[in-house]
Amino acid sequence: xxxxxxxxxxxxxxxxxxxxxxxxxxxxxxxxxxxxxxxxxxxxxxxxxxxxxxxxxxxxxxxxxxxxxxxxxxxxxxxxxxxxxxxxxxxxxxxxxxxxxxxxxxxxxxxxxxxxxxxxxxxxxxxxxxxxxxxxxxxxxxxxxxxxxxxxxxxxxxxxxxxxxxxxxxxxxxxxxxxxxxxxxxxxxxxxxxxxxxxxxxxxxxxxxxxxxxxxxxxxxxxxxxxxxxxxxxxxxxxxxxxxxxxxxxxxxxxxxxxxxxxxxxxxxxxxxxxxxxxxxxxxxxxxxxxxxxxxxxxxxxxxxxxxxxxxxxxxxxxxxxxxxxxxxxxxxxxxxxxxxxxxxxxxxxxxxxxxxxxxxxxxxxxxxxxxxxxxxxxxxxxxxxxxxxxxxxxxxxxxxxxxxxxxxxxxxxxxxxxxxxxxxxxxxxxxxxxxxxxxxxxxxxxxxxxxxxxxxxxxxxxxxxx
Ligand SMILES: [Zn+2]
Numbered sequence: 001x002x003x004x005x006x007x008x009x010x011x012x013x014x015x016x017x018x019x020x021x022x023x024x025x026x027x028x029x030x031x032x033x034x035x036x037x038x039x040x041x042x043x044x045x046x047x048x049x050x051x052x053x054x055x056x057x058x059x060x061x062x063x064x065x066x067x068x069x070x071x072x073x074x075x076x077x078x079x080x081x082x083x084x085x086x087x088x089x090x091x092x093x094x095x096x097x098x099x100x101x102x103x104x105x106x107x108x109x110x111x112x113x114x115x116x117x118x119x120x121x122x123x124x125x126x127x128x129x130x131x132x133x134x135x136x137x138x139x140x141x142x143x144x145x146x147x148x149x150x151x152x153x154x155x156x157x158x159x160x161x162x163x164x165x166x167x168x169x170x171x172x173x174x175x176x177x178x179x180x181x182x183x184x185x186x187x188x189x190x191x192x193x194x195x196x197x198x199x200x201x202x203x204x205x206x207x208x209x210x211x212x213x214x215x216x217x218x219x220x221x222x223x224x225x226x227x228x229x230x231x232x233x234x235x236x237x238x239x240x241x242x243x244x245x246x247x248x249x250x251x252x253x254x255x256x257x258x259x260x261x262x263x264x265x266x267x268x269x270x271x272x273x274x275x276x277x278x279x280x281x282x283x284x285x286x287x288x289x290x291x292x293x294x295x296x297x298x299x300x301x302x303x304x305x306x307x308x309x310x311x312x313x314x315x316x317x318x319x320x321x322x323x324x325x326x327x328x329x330x331x332x333x334x335x336x337x338x339x340x341x342x343x344x345x346x347x348x349x350x351x352x353x354x355x356x357x358x359x360x361x362x363x364x365x366x367x368x369x370x371x372x373x374x375x376x377x378x379x380x381x382x383x384x385x386x387x388x389x390x391x392x393x394x395x396x397x398x399x400x401x402x403x404x405x406x407x408x409x410x411x412x413x414x415x416x417x418x419x420x421x422x423x424x425x426x427x428x429x430x431x432x433x434x435x436x437x438x439x440x441x442x443x444x445x446x447x448x449x450x451x452x453x454x455x456x457x458x459x460x461x462x463x464x465x466x467x
Contacts, residue, residue: 102148
């Protein structure tokens with residue numbers, strides 16, 4: 001019966017489609033939504049309807065315009081009644097876009113379905129959705145190339161391949177139509193600005209396409225595995241063992257060398273764990289009876305897994321023990337995340353607000369200096385690394401720092417992933433694990449001007465270096 005209804009609706013739609021506004025004015029009723037690709041007009045109606053119907057979780061914003069002036073809608077989906085997670089920590093951030101290529105409708109619809117799953121699931125009171133939206137912000141830009149979408153072409157209106165137009169090794173591969181320069185097109189420029197200003201700390205970025213059924217992780221530019229290969233391989237194995245047999249590969253080897261893609265930009269410049277999610281290209285024709293959400297059910301299972309587990313897609317350091325003795329700190333740190341950090345250290349902020357770092361193995365000429373190392377704490381005695389799901393023990397010499405005072409506070413300061421571009425976090429060490437084996441009063445000496453500045457530096461370092 002459902003099939004018959006679908007056929008009837010589609011038949012009437014075929015007639016009315018000569019006048020697109022008829023469809024646009026009524027939005028995209030569910031039955032049509034399940035059997036028809038979005039145009040810019042129907043997408044605009046749907047996202048605005050969601051924003052009206054679910055103001056508590058849907059914040060609809062415009063990231064910019066296409067070359068022809070169409071709005072780039074971004075759905076920001078979370079339980080906006082709370083700014084933080086129930087435990088008081090920052091919410092995790094996921095960024096998703098679709099529709100770089102205007103003729104890859106199934107990929108665009110996967111972005112739409114992802115938004116729909118969480119928005120309408122919230123409305124239906126589904127526990128999985130409530131748990132995700134309580135702890136996570138989803139930012140979904142469903143249709144980047146709205147101009148190309150409506151005329152069913154890969155290119156934007158300037159005949160540019162938007163997914164070769166990003167500022168990461170732009171135009172350095174054999175490629176076609178990458179544009180006149182990186183970010184020459186308003187669509188890609190707007191997308192990069194959104195990434196840099198609204199979601200710079202995202203721990204997952206998925207960009208949706210249609211082609212060969214595959215998920216691609218960085219790099220497209222190089223055949224080598226990315227520095228965070230461990231994270232990508234874990235996800236590949238977990239998805240393939242438990243959810244879907246979809247091939248998951250490095251883009252260069254899985255597809256072909258490609259440069260200036262949003263995926264390589266997202267990882268190489270923004271530091272996000274990034275996937276290109278390609279649905280297969282068996283796009284159906286008018287009158288098909290299989291519902292879209294059934295057609296993409298397996299792909300949605302993978303998306304739900306990636307989103308539900310976003311907490312793990314970075315290093316998550318916790319201090320198991322921290323013993324202060326004779327000006328040194330013996331520390332044991334575990335990494336609960338699935339990503340390795342190779343660049344971590346401990347800082348101490350004294351009662352007076354001065355920030356101290358370890359002094360390294362050469363106290364006469366401390367190498368733990370940001371001017372020399374550029375926040376690279378791999379110099380001996382300056383910091384440490386912790387592999388994914390592993391632990392590290394290390395002793396750090398703090399020299400003259402007043403660390404035996406119980407009034408100060410220790411902080412972990414580390415990069416969330418191995419890739420250079422990944423962001424830094426500063427997290428306080430829980431007082432309950434800190435032990436003082438040395439009660440000898442130390443003569444307080446003044447910290448250097450440099451060290452006093454660290455406090456300010458640490459506070460501002462979360463801001464990304466402009467690429
Ligand atoms: Zn594509």
